[in-house]
Amino acid sequence: MTQTLxxxxxxxxxxxxxxxxxxxxxxAMVSRPLVAATAAGAFTGHxxxxxxxxxxxxxxxxxxxxxxxxxxxxxxSAAVVGGALFGDSAPNVVGGLTTAALAALATAxxxxxxxxxxxRLNARWARTRMPLLDRGSGRTVIGLQVAGxxxxxxxxxxxxxxxxxxxxxxxxxxxxxxxxxxxxSRAFVTGVAATVAAAAAWKIFHSTNGARWFFxxxxxxxxxxxAIR
Amino acid sequence: MYLRLLAIQGSWNYETLLGNGVGFCTEPALRxxxxxxxGDAYRAALSRQSRYFxxxxxxxxxxxxxxxxxxxxxxxxxxxxxxxxxxxxxLGSVGDRLVWAGWLPLCSLIALAAFGLGAGPGAVVLLFLxxxxxxxxxxxxxxxxxxxxxxxxVAGALANPVLRRGPQHIARAAALVGGFALPLALYRAIGxxxxxxxxxxxxxxxxxxxxxxxxxxxxxxxxxxxxxxxxVLYSVVRHG
Numbered sequence: 001m002t003q004t005l006x007x008x009x010x011x012x013x014x015x016x017x018x019x020x021x022x023x024x025x026x027x028a029m030v031s032r033p034l035v036a037a038t039a040a041g042a043f044t045g046h047x048x049x050x051x052x053x054x055x056x057x058x059x060x061x062x063x064x065x066x067x068x069x070x071x072x073x074x075x076x077s078a079a080v081v082g083g084a085l086f087g088d089s090a091p092n093v094v095g096g097l098t099t100a101a102l103a104a105l106a107t108a109x110x111x112x113x114x115x116x117x118x119x120r121l122n123a124r125w126a127r128t129r130m131p132l133l134d135r136g137s138g139r140t141v142i143g144l145q146v147a148g149x150x151x152x153x154x155x156x157x158x159x160x161x162x163x164x165x166x167x168x169x170x171x172x173x174x175x176x177x178x179x180x181x182x183x184x185s186r187a188f189v190t191g192v193a194a195t196v197a198a199a200a201a202w203k204i205f206h207s208t209n210g211a212r213w214f215f216x217x218x219x220x221x222x223x224x225x226x227a228i229r
Numbered sequence: 230m231y232l233r234l235l236a237i238q239g240s241w242n243y244e245t246l247l248g249n250g251v252g253f254c255t256e257p258a259l260r261x262x263x264x265x266x267x268g269d270a271y272r273a274a275l276s277r278q279s280r281y282f283x284x285x286x287x288x289x290x291x292x293x294x295x296x297x298x299x300x301x302x303x304x305x306x307x308x309x310x311x312x313x314x315x316x317x318x319x320l321g322s323v324g325d326r327l328v329w330a331g332w333l334p335l336c337s338l339i340a341l342a343a344f345g346l347g348a349g350p351g352a353v354v355l356l357f358l359x360x361x362x363x364x365x366x367x368x369x370x371x372x373x374x375x376x377x378x379x380x381x382x383v384a385g386a387l388a389n390p391v392l393r394r395g396p397q398h399i400a401r402a403a404a405l406v407g408g409f410a411l412p413l414a415l416y417r418a419i420g421x422x423x424x425x426x427x428x429x430x431x432x433x434x435x436x437x438x439x440x441x442x443x444x445x446x447x448x449x450x451x452x453x454x455x456x457x458x459x460x461v462l463y464s465v466v467r468h469g
Binding site for chain 1: 287
């Protein structure tokens with residue numbers, strides 16, 4: 001099936017804006033998968049599916065928090081891709097969540113690399129303007145900031161558009177030849193995501209005095225609630 | 230200055246890090262220096278403020294407020310540069326522990342718990358964004374205000390109980406919510422019978438213990454990517 005500009009452009013714009021939020025502006029965490037994938041799902045008319053993949057990706061994203069200069073996947077544009085792909089497929093299509101999550105993870109990986117390239121580009125722009133910065137040029141300071149913001153916006157939009165162009169046909173091809181059952185497909189992807197999240201939670205909290213007991217206490221309460229529901 | 234703080238990382242790079250962002254955010258205040266915009270004092274101050282700087286992006290507000298204040302107070306350049314260098318370390322580590330390793334996962338886990346309890350898309354998203362940004366925007370506003378008020382004496386503000394003890398309390402709350410949220414969110418996301426959910430939960434616990442033991446040697450999301458590729462290939466081959 002061919003994709004038109006009208007199919008891709010709105011989602012690419014959403015990916016651009018939410019990709020910008022990851023680091024540059026305004027870091028309000030609208031780029032978190034929980035929000036970004038739900039928004040993309042809503043764009044395609046399926047907010048509940050967007051939320052479902054958003055939750056799955058959020059579990060993965062708990063492992064990679066945006067610490068300073070560390071390299072991490074770019075979840076904003078990636079979650080938009082995942083939400084749009086899962087929103088495309090009908091709710092009862094077997095394997096839709098799995099292929100959309102895979103597409104989002106791959107996009108997040110490439111997106112992380114694109115942020116590294118952008119940071120190098122920002123450094124090059126700053127280096128070439130160093131004499132002006134040393135003279136205290138206000139126009140240069142503001143210009144560098146605007147250039148960085150614009151480049152990041154373009155980066156997110158291009159990443160989203162290219163990911164959709166490449167991964168949407170691949171995803172449809174895989175779904176047309178899907179052999180695993182609906183239950184195992186969904187259980188596998190959510191189980192893998194929850195495994196990553198549980199290990200990440202442990203990594204984040206285990207060094208805090210008493211936190212492991214709070215975690216175990218919460219786990220017992222959650223399991224008890226599940227048992228009585 | 231407050232609105233500019235939201236874009237402080239706009240030109241973040243591996244050489245000057247937040248440096249240009251700090252210059253960008255202090256620039257409106259520097260126009261008040263003698264000679265105004267483009268004057269000698271403005272240019273000298275902006276040149277100082279646009280050099281290398283490292284801090285957590287939210288707590289950089291403390292530095293922006295304090296640096297703007299000391300420039301307008303007419304402190305000697307050498308003293309301002311020493312003060313600026315001294316601000317870098319603490320504002321980075323405190324912010325990382327408070328926000329990235331505390332507030333963000335806590336808000337995310339609360340939203341996951343809401344999903345697990347049956348909340349719809351609008352409620353989950355609004356709960357997450359409302360909660361997270363109440364803390365986020367308040368922290369930036371507090372930082373800018375306290376920096377501006379205290380100037381060179383801003384170091385005392387870093388002894389604020391929220392900054393000193395907040396990360397510990399938030400980590401405990403996040404651990405509690407995390408333990409509660411993960412099984413509930415998993416159960417709703419799987420969306421099928423209790424037996425399968427129970428089996429997946431046991432596999433998750435075993436997998437998480439294994440992953441936690443590999444801490445630092447491998448990233449879970451990369452392993453997950455490989456596992457999902459393998460599962461998709463298996464499913465397609467099985468169909469064929």
